[in-house]
Amino acid sequence: MADLFDSAPAAPLAEALRPANLDEVIGQSHLIGPGKPLRLAFESGKPHSMILWGPPGVGKTTLARLTASAFGYEFIALSAVFSGVKDIRASMEQAEHNLALGKKTILFVDEIHRFNKSQQDGLLPFVESGLVTFVGATTENPSFEVNSALLSRAQVYVLQALTDDELKQLVERARETVLTHLTFEGAAIDTLVGYADGDARRLLNLLEQTGTAARAAKVDVIDPAFLQNALTLNARRFDKGGDNFYDQISALHKSVRGSNPDAALYWLTRMLDGGADAKYLSRRIVRMAWEDIGLADPRAMQLANDAATTYERLGSPEGELALAQAVIYLAIAPKSNAGYNAYNAARAFIKRDKSREVPIHLRNAPTKLMKELGHGKAYRYAHDEPGAYAAGETYLPDGMAEPGWYQPVPRGLEVKIAEKLAHLRDLDDRARGVGED
Incomplete structure (x- = not known):
């Protein structure tokens, strides 16, 4: 059997299959399709600073590189994970050198959310002066992770995970170029696409592992059982903190x-x-x-x-x-947010209200002086009242109206709670003579 990788390039499959132009990009049709924002930006002949936001493996780096090649700009790439202020300064010096030679520069910062505030601020003067056109890539919401000053100077484009059909197109492209000797049977391709979980880079890595495993096993027919045995199939795309x-x-x-x-x-x-x-x-x-x-x-x-x-x-x-x-x-279960709403309403009231005194009849009276001052006087012990309820008694600070924060919903146990509260309010009204002539 022929060596599966006799004609394979030395570069990883993901790099070997990186699109050379916009038309070769798979996915992101909402941005690069005819008449769509990024397509129009490319056709305008004038690049602008941008932030590409999306999950891993959806083409952020590819689009950044294509931006540079489409406009004939030099391309400088930084990874915010490994770079610092020193690297930013060196990149700006390189951009100045490029400009002296009549060449403009795209500065690409991968995982821009990893830069701290001072590092992001360090980019601002060079973006504002036009020394570089800034392209950032992030898997995190730029509204939270990118400084507002930098954010205001860049257009945000939201990239989406690739669909199953788009990933299958990528599989076919790989089979036509590198994995030409492999035959996929049954649900093998569906299995690979499922584990790729919308991530093109992961899919290409899985395909590369498949080719290596097939060569070692001296097989050229790939089925789901082979994939299960030969590959380490990781969990679905998931970011524990993002x-x-x-x-x-x-x-x-x-x-x-x-x-x-x-x-x-x-x-x-x-x-x-x-x-x-x-x-x-x-x-x-x-x-x-x-x-x-x-x-x-x-x-x-x-x-x-x-x-x-x-x-x-x-x-x-x-x-x-x-x-x-x-x-x-x-x-x-029956749903109610009545307690949740009541608590939030009470908190909001307390924050804006004055400090009200505890009514005399509700105060504690552990000493003789406190008793002489009237603390606890006229307090009605509920258990000594009919039905263990002191009808007409008040428990809020003097001069404060009943706020009515807790409003039971007509579902579940709160139906009974509402009936109970209505009965108690009726007892209060009678005790206070409300409604009497």
């Missing part, structure tokens, strides 16, 4: 709030599969119970706490079942 993480947490919480157990299970399992800290998830599940179910079903809080405790005892994977069942219960 936007993707918080987006998935948001989706989980909103699925529970929206009473969709299947969607809630999907996001929980997706996060666990991606390596999320299950202890963190258990804390968020407890929070969901208090925020979105509340007193409509107090069992939800108990079950969420029990699930968190169970996970603490069992760990993964056994304890994950408890979290899954808690999520299902929360999703199907």
Whole structure:
């Protein structure tokens, strides 16, 4: 059998297949398709500073390089992970040298969010003066990670993960150039595309590993079983501290709030599969119970706490079942944010209100002097009252009206709570003579 890599280039497959022009780029049609923003920018003949925001392996570096080649600019690349102020200064000196030779420069900063504020500020004078056209790449939301001054001088373009069909186009391109001796059978390509998870670089790395493994095993037919045995298939795309993480947490919480157990299970399992800290998830599940179910079903809080405790005892994977069942219960439980809203309203009121005195009848009276001053005088002990309720009694500071923060919803246990509160308010009105002639 022929050596699969007799004609393979020395460069990694991802580098060997890097597009040479805009028409060769796979994906990002919303930016580079006919009449789309980046396509128009390329056709304008004048480059501008930009920030390319998107997940790994979607073409940020490729588009930056194409920007330089399309306009005939010199290309200087920095990685914010490894570079500092010294590297920025050296790059600017190189840009000045280029300009002296009549050449303009694209400065590409990969993972720009890794630069601290002073490092980002260090770029500003050179971007403002036009010495360099700045292109930054980031996987994090630039609204949070890029200085506003730098952000205001660059157009932000949002790149998207590649679709399955786009990844399959990439597989075909690789098979036509390097992996010409390989035959993919059954669902082998679907398997590779699934594990690539929208990341073109990951897909090409998997293809390269496949070629190497096939050569070592002296086979030229690839099926899913071969891939499972030959490759290290990593977890789905997941960033434990970035936007993707918080987006998935948001989706989980909103699925529970929206009473969709299947969607809630999907996001929980997706996060666990991606390596999320299950202890963190258990804390968020407890929070969901208090925020979105509340007193409509107090069992939800108990079950969420029990699930968190169970996970603490069992760990993964056994304890994950408890979290899954808690999520299902929360999703199907009656929903109420009445307690959550009441607490937030009370907090907002306290922040803007004056410091009100505790009414005399509610004050503590542990000493003789305090009793002589009237502390606790006329306090009505509820347990001595009919129905253990002191009808007409007041518990708020003098002169403060009943705020009505807690408004039970007509669902679950809060239906009964609302009935109870209405009954107590009626007793208060009678005791105070409200409505009497």
